[in-house]
Amino acid sequence: MNPEEHLSAFLTSFQAMFSGAITFLQSILSPGWRQNQILILLGVTVLAWLLHRVSGTLLERWVRSREGWKKWQLRGVVQIKRRLGLMWFAVIAGGIYLVMQNITWPSRSYLIGLFATLAAVWVGIAFAARLVRNRPLRRMVTWALWIYATLYFLRVSDEVGVFMDGLALSIGDFRLSLLDLIIACVVIGVLITMARLISTTTAASIRKNEDISPSMQVLAVKGVQIFLYGFAFFMGVKAVGIDLTGLAVLSGAIGVGLGFGLQKVVSNLVSGVIILIDKSIKPGDVISLGDTFGWIATLGARYASVVTRDGKEYLIPNEDLITNQVVNWSHSNDFVRLDIYFGTAYGDDPHVVRKLAIEAAQGVDRVLSFKAPVCHIVGFGDSSVDYILRFWIKDPTGGLTNIRGNVFLALWDTFKKHDISIPFPQREVLMLEDSKLSLGRQKAAKYEADIAKADGVFPTDKGAPAGPPAPE
Incomplete structure (x- = not known):
C-alpha cells in the first residue's frame, strides 16, 4: 500500500470507530435495556468495591496469623489482594449474566456478559504477566494485552489495527507503524519471558550436575542465557518484519x-x-x-x-x-600451611621447647593431625632463641588470623604451665646527680674557651672579636 492508501484506510477506520462510539453513547443515554444493564453494572461495581475492602481486610488478618510462609507465597497473596475487587466483579457480573440468560432475552444481558468476560480476562492477564520479571516490560506487556483483549471482545480490533497501522514513520523503503512497534514489544516480551524460564530451568539442571566443575557451570549458564536472550530478541524483531x-x-x-x-x-x-x-x-x-x-x-x-x-x-x-x-x-586442594614465630629464653632447653610447641599446636581445633606440626630453631637472637612453628589446616574459608591466635594462646598456656619464659628486650637508664651534671657543664665551657684562645679570637669591649695587633 502506498502512503495515500494508508491515509485513506486510516481515515475510514477512524470515522467508523467514531460513529460506533457515538451510536453506543446514544443508546446508553436513551431509556431501555442497554441503560438498565449499565445501571446494573454500576451497582455491581459498588458491591465489588465493598466486598474488596471487607475481604481484603479478612485476608490480611488470616495471612498475619500464619507463620513460616515463603516469599513467593506472600507475593502471591499480595497480588490476589490487589485484584480482589476485579475478581468479585467478574464473579457477581457472571452470575447475574447466567441468571438473566434464563429469564430474559440474550440481548438484554449482552453488556453484562461482556464486562464479566473482560474482568475475568483482565485478571488472568494480570497473573500471567507476573512471569515477566522486568517491571517496565511487565507493565508494557500487561497493558498491551489488556487493550488488545478489550478491543477483541468489543469486536473493533480490526478497525483499531488499521487505525494504528496508519500512524507510521516512513523513511525510504523503511516503514515503522505504531502497530508494528506494539507487536514487536509484546512479542519480544513474551519471547524473553520464555527464554528466562528455559534458562532458569537449564541453569538449575547444570548446577545440580556434580560432574561439571563450578567454573564450567558458571560458563555454561552464562552461555545459555546469552544465546536464549539474543535469540528471543532477534526472533521478536524478525517476527514483525523488520529487516x-x-x-x-x-x-x-x-x-x-x-x-x-x-x-x-x-x-x-x-x-x-x-x-x-x-x-x-x-x-x-x-x-x-x-x-x-x-x-x-x-x-x-x-x-x-x-x-x-x-x-x-x-x-x-x-x-x-x-x-x-x-x-x-x-x-x-584445600590444604594450607601456616607459620608462626616465637622465642624463648636461653636458659630453657630447646628440645623441651620444641616438643611442647608441637603438643600445643596439635591440641588446637582445625590443626590437622595427619600432617603433624613441626618446630625448628631459626636463629639465636639478642634476647632469645628464635623458633618457627609450622602446621596445616584444611579450611582456609574459616579464617587464618583466628587459627594463628588460637595456636599462640595454646603456646602461652603451655609455656606458662612448664615455666618456659618468653624474653623481651630490657634497657638500663643511668640518671646523673646534679653536682656531676654541673661539673660536666663547667668542663665543657673551659674546653670551648681553650679552643677560642688557640684560634686567636679575643673578646673586645664592644663584644666584637678583635683582629691581630697592627705592626709598629
Whole structure:
C-alpha cells in the first residue's frame, strides 16, 4: 500500500470507530435495556468495591496469623489482594449474566456478559504477566494485552489495527507503524519471558550436575542465557518484519567506536571468559589479592565478588585477576600451611621447647593431625632463641588470623604451665646527680674557651672579636 492508501484506510477506520462510539453513547443515554444493564453494572461495581475492602481486610488478618510462609507465597497473596475487587466483579457480573440468560432475552444481558468476560480476562492477564520479571516490560506487556483483549471482545480490533497501522514513520523503503512497534514489544516480551524460564530451568539442571566443575557451570549458564536472550530478541524483531541486514554496516561502525570507548569493559568480559575456561579461579575459592583476603562468592561477566571475613564484599574486575598476582589458597586442594614465630629464653632447653610447641599446636581445633606440626630453631637472637612453628589446616574459608591466635594462646598456656619464659628486650637508664651534671657543664665551657684562645679570637669591649695587633 502506498502512503495515500494508508491515509485513506486510516481515515475510514477512524470515522467508523467514531460513529460506533457515538451510536453506543446514544443508546446508553436513551431509556431501555442497554441503560438498565449499565445501571446494573454500576451497582455491581459498588458491591465489588465493598466486598474488596471487607475481604481484603479478612485476608490480611488470616495471612498475619500464619507463620513460616515463603516469599513467593506472600507475593502471591499480595497480588490476589490487589485484584480482589476485579475478581468479585467478574464473579457477581457472571452470575447475574447466567441468571438473566434464563429469564430474559440474550440481548438484554449482552453488556453484562461482556464486562464479566473482560474482568475475568483482565485478571488472568494480570497473573500471567507476573512471569515477566522486568517491571517496565511487565507493565508494557500487561497493558498491551489488556487493550488488545478489550478491543477483541468489543469486536473493533480490526478497525483499531488499521487505525494504528496508519500512524507510521516512513523513511525510504523503511516503514515503522505504531502497530508494528506494539507487536514487536509484546512479542519480544513474551519471547524473553520464555527464554528466562528455559534458562532458569537449564541453569538449575547444570548446577545440580556434580560432574561439571563450578567454573564450567558458571560458563555454561552464562552461555545459555546469552544465546536464549539474543535469540528471543532477534526472533521478536524478525517476527514483525523488520529487516536487520541494512543495519550491518551501521552496527559495524558502532562496534568499532564502542570497542575503543569500552576497552576496559571488553577486557573484563574476555578476562572473565578466560577465568572460567582455565579454571584458575572458581566460586568458593579462597584468594588473596593485595590486602584483600576472602572467598569467591560469584563470578560475573565483568567482576568477581570476594567476601572477606569482616563481611565486606569487594567487586574485583576480572582483568585484575588475570594481570595481577593472585594467591589462590584452594586452587588444587584445600590444604594450607601456616607459620608462626616465637622465642624463648636461653636458659630453657630447646628440645623441651620444641616438643611442647608441637603438643600445643596439635591440641588446637582445625590443626590437622595427619600432617603433624613441626618446630625448628631459626636463629639465636639478642634476647632469645628464635623458633618457627609450622602446621596445616584444611579450611582456609574459616579464617587464618583466628587459627594463628588460637595456636599462640595454646603456646602461652603451655609455656606458662612448664615455666618456659618468653624474653623481651630490657634497657638500663643511668640518671646523673646534679653536682656531676654541673661539673660536666663547667668542663665543657673551659674546653670551648681553650679552643677560642688557640684560634686567636679575643673578646673586645664592644663584644666584637678583635683582629691581630697592627705592626709598629
